[in-house]
Amino acid sequence: MITTETVDRILRFNGGDLPVVSLYAGVGRDGPTALSTQINSLLHEIRPLERDGSLGRRARLSIRGDIERIENLEGLERVETGAVAVFSCSEGDLFEQVVLPRAVRDRIMVDATAWVRPMLAVLDEYHRACVMVVDRRSASAWELYQDELRELGGVQDPALRKPNYAGWYGLTEHRVRNRADDLTKRHYRNAVRLLDELFRAGDHELLIIGGHPEEVPTFLDFLPQHLRPKVAGTFTVDLRTATPADIRHSAERIVEQYERDEERRWVGEVLERVATRRPAALGLDDCLWAGSVAAVQALLVQDEATAPGVVCDESGWLARSGDTCPLCGRPTRRTEDVIDELADAVIGEGGSVEHVLADTELKDHIVAASLRFPLPPRPTPEPRS
Structure with missing residues (x-):
């Protein structure tokens, strides 16, 4: 996962007159086995710079060191999807190797600064989303970021399953139904309390809710005002049978649609500013x-x-x-x-x-x-x- 600290180090690097090699190689159909071949093919494009007389001696030495470093990248066999980005200036003590969560076009550039825009473009696509899957008795919270899903916590509360359980409690059917509703409301409030804690402690941008279609709208009514604008969408799922992969795929579809809608809104707003001479x-x-x-x-x-x-x-x-x-x-x-x-x-x-x-x-x-x-x-x- 790309971290803010890594991006900041690359952005702030200044090698003076030394060039920076920026390389992007995506994992293709042949998987990681072909990644080394792709990288060597890209390096072939800049090998003539090692003997380019228009460059200073130290610059040529730096490029030669960059090529050697990149030729010997480690861990490529573990990159199963996405892409690898490398930023190197051997004479300037810069070497950053990052794995991108999605594939990008293969390319290499030698310039005075690191070519970071393809990496920033990938990062722009990924919002940090909190995914809550809830039913009448259970709730599970997850974080979705850069195609990775990790569990954050959960809530488990007692619930009455059916009104015909009245005999177990010595209550009328009406009172049992009221009791069940009270327990559900208490559970929803506990789940919302967990969400509130996660959003206050973390940096989640979006909230996605999953559950039974007849239960999700009721749960949404319990959300406080400051969380409602963060809801990017909902999806149908059964918490008892859903796998993490099921949850991730459903949430990813919502995030992708949210991102495209957000981009259209941004473009519309700028065009409106142009039209109104702002x-x-x-x-x-x-x-x-x-x-x-x-x-x-x-x-x-x-x-x-x-x-x-x-x-x-x-x-x-x-x-x-x-x-x-x-x-x-x-x-x-x-x-x-x-x-x-x-x-x-x-x-x-x-x-x-x-x-x-x-x-x-x-x-x-x-x-x-x-x-x-x-x-x-x-x-x-x-x-x-």
Whole structure:
């Protein structure tokens, strides 16, 4: 599982003039047995850089060390699904190997910074969800995150099974039914108390409820106001016969639908801001300028979109092209994916980056953003003489 600490280390790494090798390799149909072959094939693409005279000696040595490290990756046989991401700068003491919960396109890049956007795109897809499966006498809470389901706790309370058990208690059928309802209500309150404790102690974003279709709506009525907006959906399941795999598959379908709906909502909100002339940017040029002046509050990126461009490491200026930075006059650095540089800049300024998989109007613009303030006029870069 990818941790926040790992992502922060990669994002904050600065090797100066040393290049960083970023590699992504997905587990294909042949499983982990073919993963080493895929990785070696990707490394073949950058081997000529070991002898590239345009690079400094230390940079070439670093790339050579990176290739050797990645060739000798350990634990690949245990990666059964998803993908492996590696970030390496051997002369700069960076080496991070992470397993991604879903497959990504195989690719390798050598650049001044780690190419983190494919990894961030995967992380964006995964909300930390609390899944509660409940019936009249039992409740079980689980956490679903990055395709992994782990049990958090449960509640077990007494319950009367049928009204015809009246004779066992010396009560009338009506009183037994009232007694059963009281026990069910008490049980639901205990289950809600467990949920409240989990949400207050953890960082769950979503709540998913499973159970019998005639019981789930009643249980939802017991949720306090602060938990109701977190409900992403419900599913039908029998707690007594359901396996963890059953619960995980049902919850994953709800989370996936929630995520696509959320992406459509985000895109709609930014397009509305554009239409009503509120601070927003649409398209790569405007978004790059917005990232250059730290105006981006939330950046939306079409999944898998890439674009070459330039960046000024001194001023933070980002653009499709330009040999000289128009803000400080220094030479720019070329990059294979300026959208990745933009995403890094937005995160560094406290903004958010969301990758959109849903079919929306964003595919015609690649990127869009809601802004903190209106954009100032964009300068025109002067070509290097």
